[in-house]
Amino acid sequence: MLERDPEGRKQARVAPWLLLAPGMLWLFLFYFFPLWTLLRMSLSSRPSRFADPVFSWEWSNYSDAFSRYGAQFSRSFLYAALATVAALLIAYPLAYVIAFRGGAWKNVLLGLCVVPFFTNYLIRTLAWRTILGDQAPVVETLRSLGVLAPDGRLLRTPLAVVGGLTYNFLPFMILPIYVALEKIDPRLVDAARDLYSNTWRAFRKVVFPLSLPGVFAGSLLVFIPAAGDFVNSYYLGSAKTTMIGNVVQDQFLVQLDYPVAAALSFVFMAIVMAVVITYARLLGTEDLV
Amino acid sequence: MRRGRGHGDGTVTSPAGRVGRVLVNLAAAGGLVYLFLPIFVIVLFSFNKPKGKFNAVWQEFTLENWADPFKNRPLVDALYVSLRVALISMVVATVLGTFVALALVRYRFRGGQITNLLLVLPLTAPEILLGASLLTLFLEPHLVLANRQFTLGFTTIVIAHIMFCVSYVAMTLKARLRGFDWTLEDAAMDLGAGPIRTFLRVTLPLITPGILAAALLSFALSIDDFIITYFVAGPDVKTFPLQIFGQSRTATPPQINVLATMILVGSVAVLAAGTWWGRRRARRLGLR
Numbered sequence: 122m123l124e125r126d127p128e129g130r131k132q133a134r135v136a137p138w139l140l141l142a143p144g145m146l147w148l149f150l151f152y153f154f155p156l157w158t159l160l161r162m163s164l165s166s167r168p169s170r171f172a173d174p175v176f177s178w179e180w181s182n183y184s185d186a187f188s189r190y191g192a193q194f195s196r197s198f199l200y201a202a203l204a205t206v207a208a209l210l211i212a213y214p215l216a217y218v219i220a221f222r223g224g225a226w227k228n229v230l231l232g233l234c235v236v237p238f239f240t241n242y243l244i245r246t247l248a249w250r251t252i253l254g255d256q257a258p259v260v261e262t263l264r265s266l267g268v269l270a271p272d273g274r275l276l277r278t279p280l281a282v283v284g285g286l287t288y289n290f291l292p293f294m295i296l297p298i299y300v301a302l303e304k305i306d307p308r309l310v311d312a313a314r315d316l317y318s319n320t321w322r323a324f325r326k327v328v329f330p331l332s333l334p335g336v337f338a339g340s341l342l343v344f345i346p347a348a349g350d351f352v353n354s355y356y357l358g359s360a361k362t363t364m365i366g367n368v369v370q371d372q373f374l375v376q377l378d379y380p381v382a383a384a385l386s387f388v389f390m391a392i393v394m395a396v397v398i399t400y401a402r403l404l405g406t407e408d409l410v
Numbered sequence: 411m412r413r414g415r416g417h418g419d420g421t422v423t424s425p426a427g428r429v430g431r432v433l434v435n436l437a438a439a440g441g442l443v444y445l446f447l448p449i450f451v452i453v454l455f456s457f458n459k460p461k462g463k464f465n466a467v468w469q470e471f472t473l474e475n476w477a478d479p480f481k482n483r484p485l486v487d488a489l490y491v492s493l494r495v496a497l498i499s500m501v502v503a504t505v506l507g508t509f510v511a512l513a514l515v516r517y518r519f520r521g522g523q524i525t526n527l528l529l530v531l532p533l534t535a536p537e538i539l540l541g542a543s544l545l546t547l548f549l550e551p552h553l554v555l556a557n558r559q560f561t562l563g564f565t566t567i568v569i570a571h572i573m574f575c576v577s578y579v580a581m582t583l584k585a586r587l588r589g590f591d592w593t594l595e596d597a598a599m600d601l602g603a604g605p606i607r608t609f610l611r612v613t614l615p616l617i618t619p620g621i622l623a624a625a626l627l628s629f630a631l632s633i634d635d636f637i638i639t640y641f642v643a644g645p646d647v648k649t650f651p652l653q654i655f656g657q658s659r660t661a662t663p664p665q666i667n668v669l670a671t672m673i674l675v676g677s678v679a680v681l682a683a684g685t686w687w688g689r690r691r692a693r694r695l696g697l698r
Contacts, residue, residue, distance in 0.1 A: 128515075129592035129593065130515070130517055132517070137514075137516075137519045140513035141509070143509060144510040145510065147572060147576055148528065148529070148573065148576060148577070151544060151569055151572075155543035155547035158543065158547045158550055159542060159547075161546075162546045212441070215437070215441035215442065218435055218438035228685075230442075232685075233446075234442070234445060237448065239630070239674050240674050241654065242634055242636055242651065244654065247658065248449075251455065254467065288448070291445065320427045345534060345535075346537060349536030350538075350637075351538070352636065352637070352655075370538070370640070373545060374641070379546065382542065383546060389536070390539050397534075
């Protein structure tokens with residue numbers, strides 16, 4: 122009989138690789154290898170508008186990407202950051218109440234948080250377009266209250282885009298925070314209170330620090346897809362709210378300018394990675410995985 | 411244990427504490443309302459009789475849309491394509507992902523750590539990057555295809571969906587298998603079962619709920635995906651989300667809402683049935 126380690130794993134040489142081979146081969150062929158073809162494409166040039174791109178160390182694609190679409194880059198990351206903060210503010214109390222006050226209803230409440238996301242992403246965003254529409258009750262109420270000018274609107278504003286991003290990626294914030302809060306031993310809070318800490322202080326000094334891994338994971342899971350999204354800007358925004366996703370999508374599928382589109386994608390990936398690493402340093406949680 | 415203190419909530423003595431408690435509860439309730447607002451609108455507007463082509467402003471109540479939910483042929487055809495894509499990707503991704511997860515939790519081997527990392531990377535990549543990179547791959551001529559390009563369409567969509575589902579399946583299953591008692595396998599082998607018999611009769615039945623959960627997740631991800639699919643679909647094949655996106659420029663028929671409501675109710679039913687089945691099974695096996 123083979124020896125097992127404390128986690129019950131066997132020492133083996135061949136068996137794990139046989140099991141890994143098909144799945145990992147698929148990932149190599151259709152995840153890692155495409156990144157290489159994307160990189161090659163980003164350094165290619167097009168002899169003419171309808172000719173196939175040729176690899177030629179065309180670094181100017183990158184400078185073009187930056188100089189032409191700097192505004193879209195900064196807008197994407199600003200919107201994504203705002204959506205992340207908004208999602209955190211909405212998700213935290215919800216996760217907290219479910220984890221600490223849910224009782225027997227915990228699983229049902231958690232299920233309720235996920236149910237809305239069984240409808241398609243586009244349909245949800247279209248529903249927000251209806252809710253925020255110019256003739257919708259929300260806008261009319263805000264106008265009559267004087268919050269919005271008589272001709273003011275919500276749709277086609279940055280606010281609508283950020284709101285859509287917040288909504289669409291909210292479960293990715295709720296679930297990790299819930300998991301982190303759920304793990305906290307309630308006796309720790311009791312201990313803090315026995316030492317004459319009030320509820321708020323106990324939260325600030327005990328609960329919140331212990332939930333940080335969840336906050337960290339949730340923030341990344343919201344920030345990354347939000348920064349690369351183009352659907353919310355397309356449905357809820359205007360020409361003034363285009364994000365980098367809209368540009369990449371347009372260059373790749375409408376303009377068919379593959380080299381510039383590929384360069385844009387690479388720059389985008391580089392910035393996302395830089396943000397992730399800085400964020401990991403700031404929060405001191407480097408064991409991400 | 412002082413039960414009276416509830417779950418880490420502390421006894422609320424001061425009026426300020428009581429107000430704080432109510433405020434947090436209100437914030438949570440507000441969060442739930444926010445989550446369900448669009449869903450309410452989607453269901454409500456499936457009963458709307460829109461003027462013109464866009465179902466965006468409330469006009470009047472009607473049951474017409476529900477009387478003929480499959481009226482919009484392109485939408486129904488697209489839904490059928492989506493179901494086929496999701497089913498094929500689910501089966502392939504679940505098999506591949508289960509193998510990967512088993513390798514990682516059952517064996518200790520060199521390269522296990524790096525495999526874990528490689529597995530997470532696709533999950534952290536922005537979808538637009540996955541779509542864009544796959545498109546460049548499909549545009550290049552390939553040796554294996556006798557130097558021809560891939561034809562963008564059903565096959566390329568399935569390839570892409572399997573790619574992002576494998577990681578999800580493997581990660582979900584890995585989490586579920588943590589703490590699994592592998593010595594049960596030793597017991598079976600001690601009793602004279604061969605490795606294959608042990609796997610089929612002991613291991614597989616025990617990990618089946620985890621595999622089913624991972625498969626369902628993969629199905630849901632595949633059927634919902636828009637961004638990656640949009641890049642690799644080509645001009646001719648339309649999945650459900652692609653069809654909605656294409657149509658939404660010129661029309662949003664109320665049948666979209668009807669189908670969406672049906673899908674929502676269907677998935678909630680599957681989820682509830684799955685939970686019920688899981689609990690009953692756990693009780694029968696005396697696991698909990």
